[in-house]
Amino acid sequence: MAQMELAGNTYEVDENGFMQETSRWTEDVAKAYAKLEKVNELTEEHWKALNYLRTYYLANGICPMIRRLIKETGYNLSKLYQLFPKGPAQSACKWAGVPKPTGCV
Amino acid sequence: MFWHGFIIGSIVVFILILAYRIIRIASLPVHLRWELAPIPHERDRSKYGGSYLEVYEWWQKPRKKSLTAVIKYMAVEILLLRAIWKYNRALWPLSLTFHAGIYLVILAILLSIIHALVSIGGATSELLLDIAWIIAITGYVLGGLGVVGLILKRISNEGLRPFSSFTTYFNLFFLGAVFLTGYMSWMKAENLAADMSLIIKQTLTLDNAINISYPLSLHIGLSLVFLIYLPMTNMIHFIAKYFTYHEIRWDDEPQDAKMTVKILGLMKQPVGWASSHIKTEEKKNWADTSSGHEKT
């Protein structure tokens, strides 16, 4: 298993850098991920999306559909790409500390 | 009596080994469906590769199958090597020359046999022998050229060379020797077909006057050894092809009552695979392993 250092701690991640131990996630982890993608500050807009993603994942065991994310946050897709450079699945899910979506998605 | 024994014995051994291998293939269990378009027996659809699954609620509709289309397809494949023509044009002239050689030699032998049978009844036909005589030499020449060409191609082609093993070359050389000695015999004899026909007749009638001189003796000897060797090799693809085409590629039969019985039997066999998602404490059979995974 690959490991990655984020905000001073070591975490187990998959080969694409997604956290494998969701419960160990902290806001600092999100900030550290963001920095790696050259987003130096997480705004309230970021947190709105990240918190929704995380809460939804913890309740349902899967990331929300992008349509839900759009509806819930009020951001359109290009706005989401502005906030999260590699998009909702590759960046936002990763920063929120949930596993990479798989299985025909 | 040596030649009688050798000739008849070789043919019997050939038939026995071939039959054994055919039975081995045919007796393998029913396999899961694995068809592949285009399927020529689809009467109205085979020209574009369509199947009966294109019909709305196909299970309620009659099937339209065409046997003539299948026969036509196979004839073109066997005689003109359709697949090689379509997918490997550069190899086609050589492969066709080689196979035409084989087919013609077989045809010449068949004609000689026919003449032998006729002559047992007392008649002879110069015309038949002349035709066989011409076919034989054409066969030897084409076969020989094909062998040489294929060997050179395999040596020189970067794609073929790494896959060509000792066996591949051995088989080609062996066939080449058969063609070469055939050619030598033909040159030496006045009419090789007449000589062959006589030998066949003498074999069939167990006539002790049988006398085969060099180089025909070498040719017949080599041919008979090849006949014994052939069914032990993958050169019996002419048999295998029946199964790969008819029993796999074109086998689109939905399960019927007869098949159900076989499948239920197969599903009772134990599963011995060792991975953790399959292996259990007590050995299960296929039926139990593949069902009963309902989450309650």
Added chain:
Amino acid sequence: MKKLKLTDIAANENTPLTELNIDELIPLPPPYDRAGDLPGFRQLTEDQRQRLVCNLDGVVSYAGLPKPENEAEKKKYIEQFLGGLKKLLDKENNWTFLQPLILSLDYCAQCQTCNDACPVYLASGRNDLYRPTYRSEIFRRLIDKYGKTGGKLRARLTGKDIRLNWATITRLYELSYRCNLCRRCAQACPMGVDNALITRELRKLFSQELGWAPKELHEKGTVLQLEVGSPTGLNPRVAIDNLEFLDEEFSEATGIDVKTVWDKQGADVLLIHSAGDIISFPESPISFTILCNAAGINWTLSSEIGGYDGVNYGLFYDDVQLARVAIRHAEIARKLGVKKIVMGECGHQHKAFITVADRVLTGDLNIPRESVMTFLENLVFSGKIEFDPSKNDFPVTLHDPCNVVRNLGIVEPQRRILRYLCPQFREMTPSGVDNYCCGGGGGLSVMSDVNFTDWKVNVSGRMKFKQVLEAFADVPGPEVNKYVCAPCLNCKLQFRDIFEHYGAKERSGIICGGLAELIVNAMVDIKTPFIKWFDD
């Protein structure tokens, strides 16, 4: 490009056999013709090189492959491989594919006719490693050597000796996932030998005996489907919840009442979508809801575990998982008492369920199963829905999913729909049963471990991308919106990855979607365009 010998498979276990170089792949049409402008391959990090087995082509599809510390451990795996090899040849453990396997092993004439039929081999610039015969011939020689009496001696005498060591088995494992199982090579073979089948048997050996399989196909694939309900992780509650959400969204957007039907006992039709469509292409399941309701069909979805996801990854790598998923689907249909099961727009579901598993489903489990293509054709031409084809007046080309077209011979129904509803429909070359795979076939489209996606978009998807661009060569610019109709979720995902990688939407105006969406888009009752070219 380095020439490879068959025996190289066993050499230098830590060095890749070949290196992929973007300049050596076949060129793409402009504006994708300058290799320097393209992103290329992601190289492994030093840490990954240390941790992972990477000895094939610099690409790793499965990070979970063990990396033994010592020779004893390696030997253990080699023994397991040999055990599996023998099981592949016996009537009890491999009755399912024994006859096709034995024939494909024993009768290859080494003519290499299949090579140029392979889109992976062609796209790679004819790299020896990707010849359909390279892995097959090595496996064949191993089987001849270790699975038959006198094999070792014969191997030595005939010069067909392949060493079986750690390098051999790990490379064979990885190489078995460099094939789309599209069976174009099998079509070309004069003998009827099937290299795709040999590849699948090799995958099976690894999965069923050693437990080696891509995590997206097994652990997070069939296992998750049988336990939770879907490889996407959707459980029944969330599946229903998502579709209710979508019903609402699309009712609002289209102005018609969109209502998906669940668990209707005694319905005529059980429709089984790929659950990934709900998440990634929600217009697809919604289109079916709209069409079935508009045509007055008595239909339902199922919310049983596994019943709302028609995928069956077992087809790609494991007979036991294949049978389990197929039987699960059939049991659900039996319980609902439906007259027939209709496949969603999913190629491998078609093949796995309609044909391959036909000889696993016995008795009342063998419920009639129909292709989505004939189902939709019947619906479109039933006269129950009014269409205006001018609403689809944009260039459309059709991708033929291998598992529906080459494997099942379902060619024309989808074309009759497109010829009717899409005035600018054009074929790719070649098409129909001679098509090229999207490059995601054989399960590859859902695999994305380490740097595998790079291989899919650069190598296996290359011929297809080239074909798509050529089909639209008359309108190449981004100012003309163009639609690739791919009636298969796995293909759509592969197209999405390809188009994203090359920026095809921005640079060429190409998007990809299913067949049902085009039908709904042409409905007179749908007032605003259903197909959205832009995300906003």
